[in-house]
Amino acid sequence: MTSSTSSSRSRNPSSGPRSTPDRFANSSSFSSNSAPPESDSRKPDSGRNPLTVAVRSIAGAFISCFTPPETAERKNLIVSNESRTPSVSSEVSRTTSGRRGSNGGIYSNARKESGPGNMKFTMDEILKATRNFSPAFKVGQGGFGTVYKGRLDDGSLVAIKRAKSCVYDKHLGAEFQSEVTTLAQVEHLNLVKFYGYLEQGDERILVVEYVTNGTLREHLDGVHGKELDFAARLDIAIDIAHAITYLHMLAADMDSGATHVSTQVKGTAGYLDPEYLRTYQLTEKSDVYSFGVLLVELVTGRRPIESKREHKERITPRWAMKKFTDGDAISALDPCLEPAARTNLALEKILELALQCLAPRRQSRPSMRSCGEVLWSIRKDYREQSALGFRSLSSSQRSVSVKEE
Numbered sequence: 549m550t551s552s553t554s555s556s557r558s559r560n561p562s563s564g565p566r567s568t569p570d571r572f573a574n575s576s577s578f579s580s581n582s583a584p585p586e587s588d589s590r591k592p593d594s595g596r597n598p599l600t601v602a603v604r605s606i607a608g609a610f611i612s613c614f615t616p617p618e619t620a621e622r623k624n625l626i627v628s629n630e631s632r633t634p635s636v637s638s639e640v641s642r643t644t645s646g647r648r649g650s651n652g653g654i655y656s657n658a659r660k661e662s663g664p665g666n667m668k669f670t671m672d673e674i675l676k677a678t679r680n681f682s683p684a685f686k687v688g689q690g691g692f693g694t695v696y697k698g699r700l701d702d703g704s705l706v707a708i709k710r711a712k713s714c715v716y717d718k719h720l721g722a723e724f725q726s727e728v729t730t731l732a733q734v735e736h737l738n739l740v741k742f743y744g745y746l747e748q749g750d751e752r753i754l755v756v757e758y759v760t761n762g763t764l765r766e767h768l769d770g771v772h773g774k775e776l777d778f779a780a781r782l783d784i785a786i787d788i789a790h791a792i793t794y795l796h797m798l799a800a801d802m803d804s805g806a807t808h809v810s811t812q813v814k815g816t817a818g819y820l821d822p823e824y825l826r827t828y829q830l831t832e833k834s835d836v837y838s839f840g841v842l843l844v845e846l847v848t849g850r851r852p853i854e855s856k857r858e859h860k861e862r863i864t865p866r867w868a869m870k871k872f873t874d875g876d877a878i879s880a881l882d883p884c885l886e887p888a889a890r891t892n893l894a895l896e897k898i899l900e901l902a903l904q905c906l907a908p909r910r911q912s913r914p915s916m917r918s919c920g921e922v923l924w925s926i927r928k929d930y931r932e933q934s935a936l937g938f939r940s941l942s943s944s945q946r947s948v949s950v951k952e953e
């Protein structure tokens with residue numbers, strides 16, 4: 549989504565929403581076991597901007613760095629090397645209050661005790677972990693800057709994100725610290741763990757958990773083997789909705805009620821709330837918009853912007869919404885997915901939700917919590933229908949109306 553510290557792993561510049569809380573997302577792991585967000589009357593969807601500059605910077609990562617959900621499908625996707633990343637150890641996270649480092653052990657790193665917002669790295673440590681920012685350790689380049697893979701002294705594998713000098717407005721000196729303070733408080737199974745930071749001279753560096761499973765885009769493209777099945781995509785959507793809901797609640801707690809104006813676009817094309825262009829403000833509802841784009845991406849398998857396609861298909865959300873409103877949702881379904889009555893039903897409901905998320909006016913968009921609840925209900929129906937044994941349709945029936953068997 550829109551921010552400056554993204555930890556996304558997308559290798560495609562057009563992938564990975566960038567508006568508010570996706571930046572540190574890992575999406576998934578607990579998906580199939582996750583409960584719908586609990587209602588919280590303390591934090592109504594007020595429509596105010598709960599995202600401080602700092603929190604806004606969290607945004608943007610949820611799409612890219614993710615661990616596929618716990619489904620049969622996942623077993624084929626997951627990296628079996630247990631020593632690689634804590635993000636694949638969902639069971640560990642679920643069953644222990646302690647966290648595990650990339651080396652598989654509970655953190656022995658003294659930084660854990662150093663407390664949120666106080667996890668400072670020295671330049672020596674960063675240089676050692678990245679072999680002096682060796683190009684061989686570079687894993688990506690994003691709006692925030694350059695991302696390196698590194699290993700800390702305790703063996704933890706981390707992503708070291710070195711900000712471009714233009715990312716932090718010199719006039720907003722507190723922006724980085726504010727961001728760090730927020731990141732240090734984020735603890736969610738679907739969000740990459742924040743290890744610490746370095747602020748020295750012009751250098752601004754963030755150290756976060758390294759995600760080895762690849763990006764959502766890669767999994768949608770089948771780069772790691774079989775494409776994600778529909779159930780897995782639904783799980784991912786729910787996990788992301790939960791993660792953003794969590795971030796919105798966090799942000800609401802921290803929000804001072806100030807108005808947050810950003811004139812520096814930090815998002816990724818295709819995901820950015822169009823209202824931002826009018827107001828220069830990012831709100832929770834900007835994330836909802838980006839989430840709508842993500843929903844479309846998940847079910848169509850297409851990138852938000854498909855510049856090589858014919859004109860009317862280039863902006864994927866617009867194309868998919870047209871299909872949906874024309875009553876032809878099924879033709880927007882990712883051709884990799886097997887059409888089935890239950891899938892088509894869920895597809896329609898997901899696109900309906902996406903339509904609401906993509907509403908041009910912010911006030912018409914649902915809250916993230918509500919998105920999670922709707923998706924939860926869609927998944928419940930989908931599973932029930934799967935259990936009832938709805939049979940698949942052949943691809944040739946894709947364009948005809950679906951009748952339940």
Ligand SMILES: Nc1ncnc2c1ncn2[C@@H]1O[C@H](COP(=O)(O)OP(=O)(O)OP(=O)(O)O)[C@@H](O)[C@H]1O
Nearest residue numbers: 554555556557558688689690691692695707758759
């Ligand atoms: N935590 C991580 N673990 C592994 N690889 C990562 C991680 N974070 C980022 N990367 C890699 O670095 C690339 C750039 O990430 P980064 O988050 O800076 O850019 P982005 O996802 O394009 O977002 P933005 O442009 O908004 O900053 C990603 O595409 C990914 O390949």
